Amino acid sequence: MDPRSITDALVRRMRAISGKTEEELQVLRGLPITVKAFRPDQAVVREGDRPTECCLIAAGFCLRSKTTSSGQQQILSIHIPGEIPDLQSLYLQVMDHDLVALTNCTLGLISHAVVRQLFRRQPEIAEMFWRDTLIDAAMFREWLVNIGQRPAPSRLAHILAELRDRLRVVGLADGDSFEMPLTQERIGEAMGVTAIHANRVIKQLRADKIVDVHRGQVTILDEAKFQELADFDARYLHQSPTL
């Protein structure tokens, strides 16, 4: 991958959530970054690791997950290009969950020392990432409400609606179709149901002509019904700094 394009999605996202200009964000493009490729299912960092760098997703999808002592896996979040899913390792030394590549991924590794120095020299950049971290927390609150309180079909629709919104910011979703490279096993782990029940829910939404999820591709079949089912209000993503 062209070294310049490693930070494209990041800059795009930061422009959306911080309102800063391309010029103000130029500093991000100049950071020393090591590019590394990951295979599907390859762990980026595991629970218990002590990372010395943060990883920026330049291409591909990752997810955060935790496994219980009995081996049950819970997916905590899905991550897309432009995001830095282990930014917290900058200040929390030991990883408390796993970060795994979902697809072939191109990650940009940025050393903690470099980021800390950047934050000290340019506090407005640090504030921007502080804001980004708070949005991350808001997404977890929404995820919790989703799994704890919504019926299964709404749960799936909500996950899809949020992902679509985030993909749009980095230009990876435009029409009524977008990528979500999760097997039904993983969709179940994200929803907190078995893979078989996830399959039943998908089947139902397909039969009702609301949304189709097939081979890692999501297609919205009825926007109005989808919106209603998803109970999705984009406010918690805080993608527009002026509101």
Add this chain to the structure above:
DNA sequence: TCATTAACTGAGG
């Protein structure tokens, strides 16, 4: 390997 479906079961409203 992943997706799909049926049949059965139980919880809970």
Add this chain to the structure above:
DNA sequence: CCTCAGTTAATGA
């Protein structure tokens, strides 16, 4: 009695 969801098992792509 109905809906939701887990288990088991069989089968299709």
